[in-house]
Amino acid sequence: MSGSVKRNRKEKVVRVGLTVTAFLSLLVSILIVLSLVFEAWTFIEGISLGWLWGDQWAPPFNEYDLKTPIVGSLIVTGIAMVVAGPIGLASAVYLSEYAKPKTRKWLKPILEVLAGIPSVVLGFFALRWVTPNIVQQINPDAPGFTLAAAGIGVGILTIPLIASVSEDALAAVPTSLREASAGLGAKRVTTTIKITIPAAISGLVAAFIIGISRAIGETMVVFLAAGGGGNQAQFTASVFDSGTVVTAAMAATTAPSDRLSEGVALQSLYFLGLFLFVITLLLNLVADRFVRRVRLVY
Amino acid sequence: MKLTTLNNGAEYARNRTAQDLHGSKFDYSGIIFRISLLIGLGLGILILGAVLWDVIGDGTGYLFNRGWDFITGNASSRASSYGIFEGLRGTFWIGVFVIVFSFPLGIGAAIYLEEYARDTRLTRFIELNIRNLAGVPSVVYGVLGLAIFVRALDGFYPNSIEKHLGSTTAAAGSTLAILVLPIVIITAAEAIRAVPQSLREGGFGVGATKWEVIRHHVLPYAAPGIFTGTLLSLARALGEAAPLILVGGVLGSLGPKSSLFEIEQLGERFTAMPLMITQLAKKPAFIGDWNSATAGAILVLLVVVIFANLVAILLRNHYEKKRS
Amino acid sequence: MNPEITDMKSTNNELSLHNDQKDKTLNRIFEVDDLNVYYDDFRAIRDITINVFANEITAFIGPSGCGKTTMLRSFNRMNDLIPSAKITGNLSYRGANLYDKKVDPVEVRRRIGMVFQKPNPFPKSIYDNVAYGPKIAGNVKKGKEMDNLVETSLKKAALWDEVKDRLKSSALGMSGGQQQRLCIARAIATNPDVVLMDEPCSALDPIATGKIEELMTQLKEEYTILIVTHNMQQAARVSDKTAFFSVEVEEESDSRTGILVEIGPTEKIFSNPEDIRTENYITGRFG
Numbered sequence: 068m069s070g071s072v073k074r075n076r077k078e079k080v081v082r083v084g085l086t087v088t089a090f091l092s093l094l095v096s097i098l099i100v101l102s103l104v105f106e107a108w109t110f111i112e113g114i115s116l117g118w119l120w121g122d123q124w125a126p127p128f129n130e131y132d133l134k135t136p137i138v139g140s141l142i143v144t145g146i147a148m149v150v151a152g153p154i155g156l157a158s159a160v161y162l163s164e165y166a167k168p169k170t171r172k173w174l175k176p177i178l179e180v181l182a183g184i185p186s187v188v189l190g191f192f193a194l195r196w197v198t199p200n201i202v203q204q205i206n207p208d209a210p211g212f213t214l215a216a217a218g219i220g221v222g223i224l225t226i227p228l229i230a231s232v233s234e235d236a237l238a239a240v241p242t243s244l245r246e247a248s249a250g251l252g253a254k255r256v257t258t259t260i261k262i263t264i265p266a267a268i269s270g271l272v273a274a275f276i277i278g279i280s281r282a283i284g285e286t287m288v289v290f291l292a293a294g295g296g297g298n299q300a301q302f303t304a305s306v307f308d309s310g311t312v313v314t315a316a317m318a319a320t321t322a323p324s325d326r327l328s329e330g331v332a333l334q335s336l337y338f339l340g341l342f343l344f345v346i347t348l349l350l351n352l353v354a355d356r357f358v359r360r361v362r363l364v365y
Numbered sequence: 366m367k368l369t370t371l372n373n374g375a376e377y378a379r380n381r382t383a384q385d386l387h388g389s390k391f392d393y394s395g396i397i398f399r400i401s402l403l404i405g406l407g408l409g410i411l412i413l414g415a416v417l418w419d420v421i422g423d424g425t426g427y428l429f430n431r432g433w434d435f436i437t438g439n440a441s442s443r444a445s446s447y448g449i450f451e452g453l454r455g456t457f458w459i460g461v462f463v464i465v466f467s468f469p470l471g472i473g474a475a476i477y478l479e480e481y482a483r484d485t486r487l488t489r490f491i492e493l494n495i496r497n498l499a500g501v502p503s504v505v506y507g508v509l510g511l512a513i514f515v516r517a518l519d520g521f522y523p524n525s526i527e528k529h530l531g532s533t534t535a536a537a538g539s540t541l542a543i544l545v546l547p548i549v550i551i552t553a554a555e556a557i558r559a560v561p562q563s564l565r566e567g568g569f570g571v572g573a574t575k576w577e578v579i580r581h582h583v584l585p586y587a588a589p590g591i592f593t594g595t596l597l598s599l600a601r602a603l604g605e606a607a608p609l610i611l612v613g614g615v616l617g618s619l620g621p622k623s624s625l626f627e628i629e630q631l632g633e634r635f636t637a638m639p640l641m642i643t644q645l646a647k648k649p650a651f652i653g654d655w656n657s658a659t660a661g662a663i664l665v666l667l668v669v670v671i672f673a674n675l676v677a678i679l680l681r682n683h684y685e686k687k688r689s
Numbered sequence: 690m691n692p693e694i695t696d697m698k699s700t701n702n703e704l705s706l707h708n709d710q711k712d713k714t715l716n717r718i719f720e721v722d723d724l725n726v727y728y729d730d731f732r733a734i735r736d737i738t739i740n741v742f743a744n745e746i747t748a749f750i751g752p753s754g755c756g757k758t759t760m761l762r763s764f765n766r767m768n769d770l771i772p773s774a775k776i777t778g779n780l781s782y783r784g785a786n787l788y789d790k791k792v793d794p795v796e797v798r799r800r801i802g803m804v805f806q807k808p809n810p811f812p813k814s815i816y817d818n819v820a821y822g823p824k825i826a827g828n829v830k831k832g833k834e835m836d837n838l839v840e841t842s843l844k845k846a847a848l849w850d851e852v853k854d855r856l857k858s859s860a861l862g863m864s865g866g867q868q869q870r871l872c873i874a875r876a877i878a879t880n881p882d883v884v885l886m887d888e889p890c891s892a893l894d895p896i897a898t899g900k901i902e903e904l905m906t907q908l909k910e911e912y913t914i915l916i917v918t919h920n921m922q923q924a925a926r927v928s929d930k931t932a933f934f935s936v937e938v939e940e941e942s943d944s945r946t947g948i949l950v951e952i953g954p955t956e957k958i959f960s961n962p963e964d965i966r967t968e969n970y971i972t973g974r975f976g
Contacts, residue, residue: 074574081576085481088473092495092550095543099505102512157405165402167772174406176678181413183597183674185604187639188663191646192416195656223416226409243809247872249770251822251879252799256398261825266812277500284502286607287639291646314504318610321511336611340508344501351500355493386785386792386800 103344106337113331124311125299126320126332135302136339139214140283140312142304143293146218147225147282152275155229159274162230163237164259175234182227190291193220198292202307212294212309220288229278236270236358237263273357280350284343286314313339417667424664427657435661440618440641444654447645449662451619454630455534455637456603456666462538463545463602468595471549475591478550479557480579499547507611510540515612532613534635540608545598552594556587589684596677600670606639616644638666716743717783718883718913719764724778726759726768733759734947736778739932746905746914748924748955751934752970756947757917760934761885764915765801766794783882799826801883802876807892808868810860810875815852818860818871819843822879838878845911846874847904866897873904877912884908886916890923902927921971924955931958933967 114131124135158178162171198216203209240263248258264271294300294309298319303310311319320336428435438448474495482488515531560583568578584591610616615636645659719741726733734756741747749757759768766787768774780787787797799822810818819839823829829838839856843849848870852863860871869889876884886905890898905914905927918924924931932952936945951964962968 078574078576082481085473085477088470089477089482089491091470092474092498092547093491095509095546096494096498098513099501099509102509103505106512154405154409157402158409161402161406165399172682174410176675176682177410179678180671180674181410181417183600183604183670184413184416185606185639185666185670187604187606187642187646188416188420188667191642191659191663192419194646195659196415196419223412226413230409241809243805243807244811246767246770246803247805247809247811247875248821250765250767250798250803250805251825251875252795252797253822253825254392254395254795256392256395257825259398261821262811280500284504286502286504286610287643290607290610291643314502314607317504317508318607321611321613337508337512340505344505347500347502347505348497351497354500355496386782386787386789386796 099344103337103341106334107341110331110334110338113334121302123299123301124316126335127298129332131335132302135300136311136313136316138302138304139289139293139300139310140314142214142306142310143218143221143285143289143312144279144282146215146306147222147285148275148279150219150222151225151229151278151282155226155274155278156233156271158226158230159233159237160259160264163234164255164263178227178230182231184224186224186285186287187291189220189224190288192223193217193288193292206307209307210294210309212292213307214289214293214303214310215306217289217293217312218306220292221282221285224285224288225278225282228281229274232274232277233267233271236267236274239270240266269357269360273354276350276354276357280347280354283312283350284314284347286318289315290318313343317343420660420663420667423657423660424662427654427661428664431661436665440636440644444648444658447658449638449641449665451636452638452641452662453665454625455537455614455635455640456669457625458534458631458635459538459541459602459637460599462535462542463599464595466539466542467546467549467598467602471546471595471598472553472591474546474550475553475557476579476584479554480575480583495547495550499551502607503544503605504607504611506540506544507608509543510536510608510612514539532634533632535631537609537612537614537635537637538631540612541602541605544605544608545602548598548601549595552597553587553591556590556594557583559590560586589680593677593681596673596680600673600677603673604639604666604670606637606643609635609637609640610643614640616640616647638662642666717741718743720779720781721763722779722781724760724763724776724780726756726763727775727777728771729773731944732946734934734949735937737949739949739952741913741915742930743913744909744911745929746909746916746927747930747932747952748928749915749917749932749934750919750921750924750970751947751950752936753919754945754947755934755936757932757934758887759947761887761915761917764883764885765798765803767798767803769794799879800881801885802879802881804869804872804876804884804886804889806888808865808872810863810868810871812859812861814857815843815860815863815871816856819874819878822875826879842874842878843871845877845908846870847900847907848874864897866893866900869893869897869901870904873901873908877908881912883913883915886914888917888919891919898923921959925959928955931955933958933962933964933970935966935970 114129118129118131119133121130121132122135123130124132162174162178166174193216194212197219198209198211198213201219202213202216205215209215244262244266245258248262249255253261289312293311293315297311300309300311300316317336317339320333434446435448436453437450438446439450440452441447478488478492482491514536517531564582564586565578568582573581613634615634617636619634619636642659642662645655645662648655648659717740719739721737721739721741724737725735737760739747739760749760751757762768763776763780764782764787768776776788782797782801786792802822811821813821816839819842820829820835823835823838824831829835840849840853843852848867851867852871860868863871869892873884873889890901893901902923905916908914909929916924916928930952931954933950934947935950937948938945950966951958951962953963958967959971962971
């Protein structure tokens with residue numbers, strides 16, 4: 068039975084090893100939170116509160132107007148959801164309720180592959196194609212960098228995500244409900260609008276929230292297309308101005324790092340990072356709840 | 366008389382002739398709804414297709430003109446002689462880090478969660494935590510990389526980012542390895558969960574230990590699913606730019622050229638394909654042919670990323686079909 | 690007397706393929722002639738010929754895979770929802786070809802309602818479940834008129850007393866038997882001519898089953914009912930006519946096709962069937 072001793076020891080080693088890997092994820096979370104909180108606190112301590120309200124976000128000059136990146140994020144996310152919400156939902160409904168199995172078989176992989184396009188590519192597209200062909204068509208006076216172009220770019224980026232999560236939610240609605248509705252003489256449009264979509268509503272809301280979370284967290288499209296790459300952004304509430312968002316302001320703080328002043332300029336990015344982390348965490352937790360509710364019902 | 370018990374509505378329904386079954390001639394609401402769905406789907410695919418088309422159209426011509434020089438050359442201040450070798454090298458090493466660290470750690474965690482962990486509060490918390498980590502914006506992982514790898518390696522010099530001591534290929538690779546770890550865990554766990562229970566019972570039935578059952582029965586069955594997940598997360602890592610900017614990636618040339626496999630560069634400063642594209646895209650389009658050079662660089666990155674995605678998705682669909 | 694019915698009687702006498710001439714209600718609802726249903730290349734049922742008469746309960750019995758559910762779903766064109774389904778032969782409803790190109794399946798289903806195997810109430814309130822059909826058909830106004838219709842339908846489904854105090858609560862909170870009676874109430878609220886029931890009791894306990902069977906015998910006063918059942922006793926208890934389906938296995942390709950063995954008055958099928966296969970099945974000698 069000496070073999071079984073060896074076997075048992077091996078079992079134990081494997082078990083401990085695997086346990087350690089699983090707990091690594093907890094360690095990562097703790098490190099994220101610690102590094103964010105610690106440095107963000109340094110930032111808060113190193114500034115006077117008045118610096119957080121002004122006309123621009125410009126760490127090199129110790130100007131940290133919070134409303135500049137936050138309003139920018141709201142604008143970009145808003146435009147993105149106006150673009151991605153309807154298109155993503157319509158795609159999902161078509162795929163799940165109307166497309167023949169054969170059509171779905173090649174349409175869904177296409178959507179998934181498109182979801183893998185890196186965001187720098189969308190940023191370039193937003194800057195070089197969306198800006199002249201959409202934004203400057205709507206407003207000929209718009210500059211080369213605008214929040215509008217960035218919002219549209221982020222929206223395009225979010226379409227496959229919203230479509231895919233929504234499609235999952237619609238597919239989770241049991242066929243028996245669609246049959247019951249059809250059996251009562253409902254047309255397909257009636258079944259879709261009155262039965263399937265309401266039954267999937269939790270999942271659809273989750274898709275929308277996940278989309279918002281993704282849009283808020285997107286960096287590169289804004290960095291390139293809204294002029295957020297600069298380390299100095301004026302406050303604006305106009306979609307046709309250049310501007311920055313929370314994420315792009317973070318990236319810009321380190322990008323031209325030689326211009327950073329002494330003091331807490333670098334720490335400002337931890338402060339924004341903490342803010343971003345908390346917002347997306349809340350959104351993700353809420354979305355998780357909604358997704359769970361779908362599973363509970365069926 | 367049975368029929369007299371009927372109410373008028375039913376009698377009316379029964380007396381309708383065949384024509385009544387024909388319904389209204391034209392189903393306006395249905396057609397309008399369907400068309401608007403198609404417009405939505407069409408717009409989605411058209412716009413995303415246009416993104417690709419735009420880049421492919423511009424990029425292929427440029428790549429064709431520049432040929433091998435573009436791949437093996439170094440960054441330069443002129444579009445006509447620009448090369449992306451430094452970016453490719455950085456991206457290659459990031460890939461190595463992801464494969465060496467994220468894959469084993471992620472798959473290990475997935476095995477633990479699916480096969481070993483009991484359904485305790487702690488387990489559920491870990492699972493929730495992993496789902497949330499997967500949704501944390503990539504730029505936040507950049508902050509983590511900056512705080513842990515860069516600044517730790519910098520030593521304890523406050524605000525020493527100017528010195529860039531820790532902004533190395535190793536720091537970049539580690540940061541992205543952590544970024545995709547939750548995605549690897551989630552996809553691998555899904556694949557393991559899909560393994561039929563009967564397969565495990567069969568293994569235990571012939572006296573195998575837990576690890577033997579996992580190794581010989583569970584993992585081979587889950588392998589295609591796990592492979593799909595790892596490929597998708599690798600593609601994700603190779604396309605990320607934002608965390609690299611925070612970790613201190615160079616938006617420009619690195620200077621002297623070192624070869625692809627030289628291990629010393631892990632301790633040197635780095636750039637990567639997405640960073641090169643960022644830098645190229647920021648150049649004013651009206652001077653030189655920077656637009657085409659950007660498209661060329663994007664095309665090279667897309668070929669890698671889209672190819673990985675495509676292989677992963679086709680593989681998954683193939684096995685899903687085979688097993689259902 | 691309705692002139693249409695006398696008319697039907699005369700055609701019936703000439704054309705009837707079965708020995709139903711003595712039947713009191715010779716009002717023919719469905720005439721099925723040489724019906725075949727395919728899913729892609731797979732033939733689910735072959736050459737089915739059946740007549741269904743008004744205000745009767747016709748039961749379809751037979752082993753699994755004999756195509757009885759496929760047959761049932763052909764009567765209100767539910768098979769149209771499966772993209773691979775194809776149909777040949779003739780199926781007429783009150784003299785009109787149900788599969789005519791001009792026929793709108795939606796109109797068909799408004800007259801021929803359906804109750805499914807597993808209770809499938811919508812995730813809405815009890816009231817809204819019943820009101821759904823009339824509402825989408827647009828022929829009943831909201832308010833008093835709808836309230837009355839919901840009440841009548843729930844009463845017909847013998848559910849009113851149990852739910853009248855919680856009409857606005859979710860249908861998903863009811864017991865399985867109640868849910869199935871709600872589905873019946875939902876089906877009859879659209880004022881259909883025929884109700885198709887696909888093993889309506891297979892997911893229910895004996896008490897709930899008893900209630901539904903009782904309900905069926907009441908409902909046939911107003912509706913024509915077709916029911917698929919696994920339970921032979923149920924067919925014997927409730928139905929007027931019974932159709933026995935069987936599976937035909939083709940040796941070479943191992944393809945299984947459903948066929949109709951025989952149809953007749955229920956007492957006759959259960960006491961003195963014409964076909965030996967029916968007798969084997971009824972007496973339990975069929976695997």
